[in-house]
Amino acid sequence: MDNIAGTKSSLTWAVQISVVLLVVLWLIPTVGLLVSSFRDRDQISASGWWLSPFAVEQNFQASIPAEEARKDGEFFVIEGNIFAGGEGEVIRFGGARSAPTAYAPGETADLRRDRTLVVQANGDFVYKNPQEIKRDPNIYYSSSTPPEFSLGNYRTILFSNGMDVAFINTFTVTIPATIIPILIAAFAAYALAWMDFKGRGFLIAMVVGLLVVPLQLALVPLLQLHNKVGIGQSFLGIWLAHTGFGLPLAIYLLRNYMVGLPRDIIESAKVDGATDFQVFTKIVLPLSFPALASFAIFQFLWVWNDLLVAKVFLPSNSESWVMTVKIADDLLGSRGGDWGILAGAAFISIAVPLAVFFTMQRYLVRGLLAGSVK
Template identity: 70%
Template sequence: MDNIAGRKSSLNWAVNLSVIFLVLLWIIPTVGLLVSSFRDRDQISASGWWLAPFSAEQAYRARTSTEATPEGDIFVVTGNVFEESEATGTLSAFGVRSIAPGEFTVGTVADLGDGESLSIAENGDYEFRTPEEPGRRGQRIYFTAETPPEFTLENYETVLGAGGMAQAFINTLTVTIPATIIPILIAAFAAYALAWMQFPMRGLLIALVVGLLVVPLQLALVPLLRLHTEWGIGRSFLGVWMAHTGFGLPLAIYLLRNYMVGLPRDIIESAKVDGATDFQVFTKIVLPLSFPALASFAIFQFLWTWNDLLVAKVFLPDGDQAMVMTRKIADDLLGSRGGDWGILASAAFVSIAVPLLVFFTMQRYLVRGLLAGSVK
């Protein structure tokens, strides 16, 4: 009875739960990236992003003061570990070895051997006793502290204020916009010809386009760069535009051709009976009706081009004048700040902000364009 038209399936709740689970699973990396972009390096190293709202236990190190007060045969050194380090929070344990920073409990007197002892109170005050003068360097102390959660905009200030980042953003737009528009223009004409025009070897051309979809672009990078160099456009913006156009055309032609084939034949035949040329049919009828497919491919091409690193490294010259954001992040921020995960997270989120805006603006056309030609 569940198959009766108009009656909901009893498993509708399972479908809804599955969709919610997949959506949450899909956005988890983005949420983690966003949360990490507001945390500093030490907190990221101490706990995962899902524990960001809670205090995190972090290990610190400091040295005792070199000023000692003699008490008989013993020299006593006092001070505060929080004042002599960058630590904040509540002290939980201490030690004198890096492999065991929480070896001793706060408030106890730790016997260090050779007549030396160390004790640290909860507020960070310490007392170090030694039979010898401390000398120029004090005793090294390791300790753990419960650090309260802290969120900051310093990571974004560092990324947005980095030298050449504004130029890299402009260069990315310079590469992405033409590399999205040019393939659409060429593919639209080719798709109409393959869908509605009769000419010899049309089927072979369609098969060739489908075959090019599975060719990895890495195979064509070096030969294409040599060809561009012979033509005089190697390692330039024009060269990277042509490269992205070539790599994007097979999918664009395939996607648009499938959509155009599904358009009503009566409309096109009526226009031709009225004397319209193929160019007029294409510009006046087919192109406006194909906007969902055009927008669908534009989303894909924009995302791929904006996030591209390999093609940009091969076809663009070195230097800040032609460096895109992905290369700026990979070469400069990642190269010099390999352990600063907060900087890398904020840089990555800045990089994906524009693609996310484009996707959510045009996503209603995505499914319509992808399903084109699948149902008659």
């Protein structure tokens, strides 16, 4: 429409470019995490992930065995290959720790006390010393390691760090905490949408008000209550808590949707003798599927991603950590410097929500719109 009056070309280009820039800016951090999760610790600290498709230059130190020395004229000589049969390419080399990359391959390095060292690009070296060689001499070199991606981080994190337990725990918390509120809310939403009774307006207003009550308020009194009735910090406790906290949005979304259903269908069913229970289960519930799906996705994402409720209502031991708690309280502390492990763990925890997000985006958007725009 903006094009109608002929304001096309230059502005359109500006729009295209700025959208590309924004999208790239928005994606870069996540892409960085994904790429890093496939690189090992040394690679991550050797070069940025944005250089990961290229070979990495790293410094190495090789010790050559003194007992292989043979007498050649007036020198003791050691010959061999620093890669010891492996592959590699020497970029620079040196014979002293203070100058590990002083010489180019093929050059002769004159070291202290008349010793010399030559290293070829393929790793062949010749070391000459006028005195007898007693200790193993060191060769310093820089070599490029080809780009390498592996699943090592995922293997470590899943099989030796207890992330598998956390993953299962997250599932265990999420599924009941998604299904049960839907069921309870659906009945309440039907009553608030299609049944006439005193106090309906007040209840709707209350639900709207409860939508914004900060969760923080609920933590202390409810934990005390759970302790008193014997639930304590347990899975049962967190299911109940998530059910309670999810209900206002569930009732609100579902009621908004159910109110919009055509009155004729419901009234003609009632005229034909259907009870409210039948109208609800046979007509309203199937018709409300899109709204049910929207809320299910919301609640799933919310519970899966939650840290606060899990920290408070689940016991704080490694058997019952969910992934968010595991990452925030355990890995960031004990593995703080191990970026590869952290990236792998983060990606395991966001993989499921991302899959849900991209397959069910339609319903998510619809739910958002029903929740805020009328």
